[in-house]
Amino acid sequence: MLYKIVRKILKVFAYLLCKLLGQPSVSDLETQLHDKYVQIQQLEEQERALYRVISKIRASLELEKIFRTATKETCKLLRIERIAVYRFDENWGGEFVSEFEFAEPGWDDVDTLGKNTVWNDSYLQEHQGGRYRNNETLVVSDVYAIGLSQCHLEILEQFHIRAYATAPIFVGKKLWGVLAAYQHSQPHEWKKLEIRFLSQIATQLGFAVKQAEFLAQAEQKAAELHKANEQQDILFNLVAEIRESLNLDTLFKTTAREIRKALRTDRVSIFRFYPESNYTSGEFVSENVLPDYDSTIAIKVKDDCFSEKYAVAYHQGRIQVLSDVYQAGLKDCHLQLLEQFQIKAQIVVPLMKGKTLWGLLCVHQCRCSREWKTPEIQFIRQLAAQFNVALEHSELLEQSRSQAHQLAQANHALELANSQLEKLSKLDGLTQIANRHCFDEFLEQEWVRLRRTENYLSLVLFDIDYFKGYNDFYGHLVGDECLIQVARAAQAVLKRPTDLLARYGGEEFIVILPNTNELGAIKVTKLIQKSIQQLKIPHRNQNNFQSFLTVSLGVAIQKPTAKSSPQDLINAADKALYKAKEQGRNRWVCAAKL
Known part of the structure; x- marks a missing residue:
């Protein structure tokens, strides 16, 4: 009892002494230490959350899926009621994108921002993005406490906005939009950690948009190559027909049909001048036209001014390209002639027989105006040239052989380009090994094959130990170089052409070993671990002691059956990898045979 009394007296004395000296008490220090510990825990939790969100963003190439994932995860992690994405247009106005927004239940149907709501901020338009151009965030804890104008408040009240925080999204050096909470x-009193997290997600979204733009450009290029290939095939076939047959009626019909099909236009007609008319009159001798529009066959056309104003130019190879006949400055008499045939846009190419203007190849758009593309005009020019060859019998063989050689080269170039695009679509952009898409396809293929032959299929799943700490300490550029070195070291171990190394995601890699039992899989696993250790990549571990980078590996072996699936094998390798980490990392664990 006396001990307790003395202890209380000492605590009171210590407290009074701290007060007298102006120093914090032990209790105060304990409280401060606890608060600091909580802050550190919160920061670590946010870093882990950020890493998870970034991993999900990088796992997809679909822009809508990337934004939906990011807004949903951010909304949940910040515990707020809505995350929206505002995208700028060319004049610095903009709109909220409905496909990218996420709102908590109860707010998802209330005046949704994301119904492609146009919200043109005059300040942002006048200052071309305002503060966001300087990569600054905007934080408002209460819209009624910052002195906003009434008109501004009315807009915010329309969408029930009481507090908000915004961060800019940059694509490269261009301000693309804003991520808004x-x-x-x-x-809502916004914490520094929340604003920091919002800004980091906005940065990652900028990277994702840039990646999506690169993919869209590649897909557009592939589509253009595919279309060019189709047109070259049509051209090649027409050249072959011209070579085999000089029957003009057949050639007329084939040419008109194939051109209309290739260009997806409304009508293609072949017009022939009467030989003695001095280019003042003629008629349409062949056509291919959609059912919605009138036929031009056998209609006689008389145009006295053509001989005076246009015949010489067409003799010299003129091609008339009109995207809109009403915006081309044509005379009324010429417009009336075009209206007779319902023409809104057209391409007209001369057809020559030797040095004589024989007729015209006419491509008509009747439904509406049309912006003709350079490859389309070039395609018509090439076909007209071949048609001229058919008209000039003596030059047929030489012209056809030359064109066939050019087409063969073009087709070969297109095949090489398509092959390269196919290869790029299956490679990881950083490490240049197989990507996740290629892994999924190859695993499914080998699963089906080995199920028939009843042979083993093995997987080795591994990742870099404490890679987040490596990135934090050395920076992401060095981290990327580290991933490249690890991929090369692992690839060097695989000697069989049937084995596949792929980047599974982030710092995770996976190896497919067909026709490989447990002994063989463990042998490869040890060699991979050793090969990476021999790189001796410096890495400060979690205790900040200098060491070298290591990996943890999980191995799974299975004979594929009708009752199992590739995912079972992946799950087993993943569990084995998890056990390797639990046991201290820098080791491998083999799962029991499935």
């Missing part, structure tokens, strides 16, 4: 029900 909204609180509807009440004010």
